[in-house]
Structures are given as structure tokens and as C-alpha cells.
Amino acid sequence: MNAAVRHHMSDLGRRVEARRTHLGLSREEVAERSGSTPGYIGLLEEQLPSPGIEFLVRLANALETTVQDLTGYAADIAPGAGRAGRHATMAGIDEAECRRLLDDHGVGRVAVVGDDGPEIFPVNYQVVGREVLFMTAADTPLAKAASAGATIAFEQDRVDEAFSQGWSVLLVGPAHGVSDPATARTLREAVYSTPWAGDGRDVLVVLTPHRVTGRRIRAQGAPGGAGDGDGAGTGR
Template sequence: MPSQPRSARGDIGRRVATRRKQLGLSRQDVALRAAAAPGYIEYVEEHSSATPGIGFLLRLANALETTVEELTGATGDLPTGLAKAAEQARMVELDEADSWVLLGDHGVGRVALAGGDGPVVLPLNYQVLDGEVMFSTAEHSQLAAADGTEIAFEADHIDDAFSRGWSVLLVGPVHVVAEEEAARRLRESAYSTPWAGEGREHVMVLSPRRVTGRKIIVRGAPGDDS
């Protein structure tokens, strides 16, 4: 029997756990869907040495509403959105409450702001705090220089397995948290330090005046209404 793709080794557990949590499933739920023992799902998620066969990977990918390529990291260096458009897809507008739900309490998004040579789009980690969005950046970065101006922030999710996704856009003024104690508390409350590394202690907060979102719904796809 063929073994799993080489890229499956080492990080498949992290990918499985992340996808399971995105879907709001327990290990028991996934085990039932994949016709597996809950203990094996736990083993795959927690042991980097786990090497499940291709038959189990196919069932697991189906249980998690994704593909074997996504679970094994084969698409990790490819841009999202390579799949063909789905049949009977439709675009719907999201209200503000649903948009905040999709943003969650943290993640990675992009900010768009005016730079010296024109518009600039920067990826960054974000944290949602009571209707505002917090970022940490370097003191002399382009984002720090935008203090007191209006910027746009966008986060999205692309599901290549079903050619669907969503995006949320926030527009409003951004300001530096100048009081060090307040900035320290915000940094400590964040889910993660910036992925880009050290030296990003400058805390900024976006207070959106406009929140909009859109979602592609595919008829018949798991989790979408017909």
C-alpha cells in the first residue's frame, strides 16, 4: 500500500488539529467521520512521528472537509485559490456581527495604508479586543508612521477544497497606545507575539468606523446552506 506523501511527516498533526478546531469538531467527532478510534486521532495530532497510510489520510481529509494535499502540507508554498470555481456558488453580504465572528479573537490579516511611494499592503498578526483590532509593529515601521491616519484592515479565509471563502474589511483610524502600562497589558493579552520576530513592541489599535464582509457559499458543500 502506498505510504503518505513525504511532506506529511512532522507537521500533519498540527494541520489536523488546526482544521478540526476551525470546524468546531471534537476528536470523537472526527473519529466517527473517519471510521477511526478517537485515540488514534489524538495520536496523530500529538506525535510528530505519526505516519498514517494513504487510506486513512483519504478518510481523514473527507472527515475534515479538505484534501490530503492540504493536510500533508503539499500546498503550503502555493497561493490559495488555485481551484476552479464551484457550480451554483453565490456571494452573500455579511452583517457586522457575523463579520466579527469570522475574524475571531486573533489571526493574520493585512493592513493597507498610504506610503511614501503610494499605497502599501502589509501582512501582520492581529488581536480583536472589544470591537477594536490591535497590532504590534516596530517603532519606525510604515505602520507606526500611520499613527492618527485612516487605514484599511482585511482578513480572509480560502477553502480550496470547495472553492469557497470569506473576507472581512475594516476601515477606520489607527493610533499608537502611548501609555506604556496600557501597551504592556495589551501585549500580554495577545495570543501570540508577531510571527515576524522580535523588536515589534509598538502597540497600535484600529477603531473601525466601517465593518463589512462577504462570503462565497457553495450549494451542497459541508456547512453551507443549500
């Protein structure tokens, strides 16, 4: 897409394009899922239309997301503001399901013990085999922890605001840096995205987890089967 077209994209259009690309869907496939046409999906991504709520609901379902996320309504709202679900229950998640929920890449939280005590911060991550890869700057607490071979924790979760349910996954293990040039080059090629925080984060840190655990909260009457990845983590 050229710069002139992108300049005219709305925030909604950018989110639709980004979500469609993330799912690996063509405009034709999104159109079929949402009962629309490829031309209208293109118009939605590239121009400034104002679709009605009925179509937005169909489009959100087609893109496996919510209207709130698609429109950016909840972008600056902290998750989990609703009340607890009716007759909620919490159950553990086995390691295989935890790894499935992590998927290939995303944004999670890393916890390390820094010079001033425990610190937790968001990071982009990439799953590489049984390990998790991060890219950070040389002077960060994460880089220092890796240099010392310290044990760190990594957490990822999802929140289902509508039904006050969800899941969380926790990985704990030693972190280490990557100094071998050939290994570093291979890992960089495997990374889906460079860090959202910007340039200067070229130190590779690998977490080798020795403990992988997860928990899932379900609310009575809420949708979703045992293998569903929707929802949020709490109560760890």
C-alpha cells in the same frame, strides 16, 4: 513536550499538535472524533508514523481542517487557483457575522498609504473588544500611519478551494499607537501570539473601525449553511 521528543516530530505531527491545541482539544477528544485512540494520536504527534489516507481524512475532519492543510501540501501554493463555482452568487455579510468570522486572533492583511503609495502586507492580529490590535516595528508603514492617526484598512478571508467559494471581511478606520504603560501592558497580556515575523515588533497599534463589511461567495451544490465560516473572499 521536551526537546528530545520535539526533535523526532514529523511536520504532520507538528501540524496535528498545533491544530489540536488551537481548537483546545485533548488527545482523547481528537481520538473520539476520529475513531482512534489517544495513544495513536500521541504517536502521530511525537513519532514518524505514515497513516493511510482514510485515517487522514477522518483526522482532518476531527480537527476541522483539510488533508492538504494538515499535511502541508498547499503551504506554498497561492489560494484561488481553481475555476469559478457553478452558478456562483455573492452576498453581503452583516457586521455581527463579520466579527464572528474574524474570531479572536489570526493573520490578515493591512493596507496603508506609505511614502511610496499604497502598501499591503500580512500581520498577526488580536481582536480586543470592538477594536483590532497589531504589533509592529517602530519604522514600519503601519507604525507611521498610527503615529499620524491615519485611516487604514484591515482584511481577512478564507478560501474553499474544493468548491470555489468563501468569504472576506474588511474593517476601515483610524489607527493609533498606545503610549500609556498600563494600557500597553493589558493589551500585551491579551495577545495570543507575538508576531510571526520575529522580535523587535513591540509597537502596539490599535484599529478602531468605523466601517465593517463583508462578502460571501456561494457555489450551487456546495456544502455549508448561511452561518458557516468556511470559504474565501474575492470580488471586493
